[in-house]
Amino acid sequence: MIDLIDDDLLPSYTQPPPGMSSGSRLERALRAGKFAVTAELNPPDSADPGDVFEAARPLAEVADAVNATDASGANCHMSSLGICSLLTRAGYGTIYQISCRDRNRIAIQGDVLGAAAMGVRNVLCLTGDGVGVGDQPGAKPVFDFDSVTLLRTIRTMRDDGVFLSGRRITRPPRLFLGAAENPCVPPFDWRPERLAKKVEAGAQFIQTNYIFDLPLFETFMARVRDLGLDREVFILAGVGPLASARAARWMRSNVPGIHIPDPVIARLEGAKNQAAEGAEICIEIMQAVRAIPGVAGVHVMAYRREHLVSEIVLRSGVRQARRVGRR
Amino acid sequence: MYRLRLFATRHARVFEWMYVRLERALVALDPVFARIGYNRIERPVALVERGLKGLMFDCRMCGQCVLSSTGMSCPMNCPKELRNGPCGGVRPGGFCEVKPEMRCVWVLAWDGAARMREAQRISEVLPPVDRRLKGSSAWLRVAREKAEGLRATREADRLAMAEAFPGARESEPASAPLAQEPARAVEGAER
Incomplete structure (x- = not known):
């Protein structure tokens, strides 16, 4: 029970333990050398906190932290700040996702302080999908920052205790900084260097997009190890169960940044129970990435299949179940 | 123009060569620009810059040109205006997520950078754009910044002197001066 409750259950300003940026459960697990699991939460289209807790429950059993997406795919949902505030106070480890698409530097820096005050300890800095793919394509794309300048800005706030303007922050936010990388889209040979740039800007952990193409990911990781990046940043490989061949095809052509090789789709198509096969593929990929040197964990994105997350993680054997606390 | 933009990244090395020379000339001209007044030449220079770079690179006149660090592919053509690499x-x-008919600006940048002498500059973390500078001449800004940097290097010895004799600096500031000298005051020394 206690295991699930973060030290900072009620919002109050605390200093992280020595040698840590935030002391979040995720940071502690990674620094202790445990194979970490994070999972993406499907944000509700509702103002009911109960819906948030319900969405988080199936993930919490196996996840060190739950990702609250920031209007992913440019679709409007409950804000990541709201979700993180609720979940953090209920004792969950959360990852506050910030996309550069919807807010400028003034709003983002203010929100970072607000989130940290609410007890949020992990942040994922993202560029964000274009507005055109979402439910409100007429919106103004902001992109005042990009993911790299966002990382550097939050690191400056945390380590130097100043806003980007140089104005002092009396109590700097204590955050564990993350970024995304997509090893499976062009320009392939630049992706590891781009990762280096994100580390240089302040990234401490990385969550990748979906990995369905293992050879491509292995090549990427080999280069990452050559650059020595696996010793500087914790890399969590993105995985998830595909529902069917049809769903996989749809994702591939409609969701930005998703690369699913044809053999994977063919395997789904040939299966009697496509959903079960999708889960099976996911488990195999988790076991495979677990064996790649430099991979520190997995990030499970099971959109609308959240109920499967615990089962998939436990069956894969990458991690033991934890006892779920209250809620 | 899109075609010329592709051409520019394919020939990034040549454009790098040309720009290095242009920049040197601009920095050398800084005293002249300063005498005429940067304010006075801002508009005509920006007009020429807009025309040339607009044609070659589809330049958006962000005023903070970083083409030499982006393989001669202008990052402001990225629909997300990313300054530090692809999304x-x-x-x-290698096509754009938002405009599928366009090559990704950063795929072109990576290509262009690989052809350049200073290819590693693409790894530098660049700050967010200062939106106030939109429409102003980046050429003149570079001339001022580089000239200022050179001046600062020249000033370093004066600073060292002032720091080595803090008492004299306090009681007789003219014996270890730090303030910017007006051009006429030091003319004699230069001759």
């Missing part, structure tokens, strides 16, 4: 949505074959 995760690049399509198969």
Whole structure:
């Protein structure tokens, strides 16, 4: 029970333990050398906190932290700040996702302080999908920052205790900084260097997009190890169960940044129970990435299949179940 | 123009060569620009810059040109205006997530940088754009910044002197001066 409750259950300003940026459960697990699991939460289209807790429950059993997406795919949902505030106070480890698409530097820096005050300890800095793919394509794309300048800005706030303007922050936010990388889209040979740039800007952990193409990911990781990046940043490989061949095809052509090789789709198509096969593929990929040197964990994105997350993680054997606390 | 933009990244090395020389000339001209007044030449220079770079690179006149660090592919043509590399949505074959008919600005940048002498500059973390500078001449800004940097290097010995004799600096500031000297005051020394 206690295991699930973060030290900072009620919002109050605390200093992280020595040698840590935030002391979040995720940071502690990674620094202790445990194979970490994070999972993406499907944000509700509702103002009911109960819906948030319900969405988080199936993930919490196996996840060190739950990702609250920031209007992913440019679709409007409950804000990541709201979700993180609720979940953090209920004792969950959360990852506050910030996309550069919807807010400028003034709003983002203010929100970072607000989130940290609410007890949020992990942040994922993202560029964000274009507005055109979402439910409100007429919106103004902001992109005042990009993911790299966002990382550097939050690191400056945390380590130097100043806003980007140089104005002092009396109590700097204590955050564990993350970024995304997509090893499976062009320009392939630049992706590891781009990762280096994100580390240089302040990234401490990385969550990748979906990995369905293992050879491509292995090549990427080999280069990452050559650059020595696996010793500087914790890399969590993105995985998830595909529902069917049809769903996989749809994702591939409609969701930005998703690369699913044809053999994977063919395997789904040939299966009697496509959903079960999708889960099976996911488990195999988790076991495979677990064996790649430099991979520190997995990030499970099971959109609308959240109920499967615990089962998939436990069956894969990458991690033991934890006892779920209250809620 | 899109075609010329592709051409520019394919010949990034040549454009790098040309720009290095242009920049040197601009920095050398800084005293002249300063005498005429940067304010006075801002508009005509910006007009020429807009025309040339607009044609070659589809320049958006952000005023903070970083073409030499982006393989001669202008990052302001990225629909997300990313300054530090591609997003995760690049399509198969290296096409843009938002404008599928356009090559990803950063795929072109990576290509261009690989052809350049200073290829590693693309790894530098660049700050967010200062939106106030939109429409102003980046050429003149570079001339001022570089000239200022050179001046600062020249001033370093004066600073060292002032720091080595803090008492004299306090009681007789003229014996270890730090303030910017007006051009006429030091003319004699230069001759």
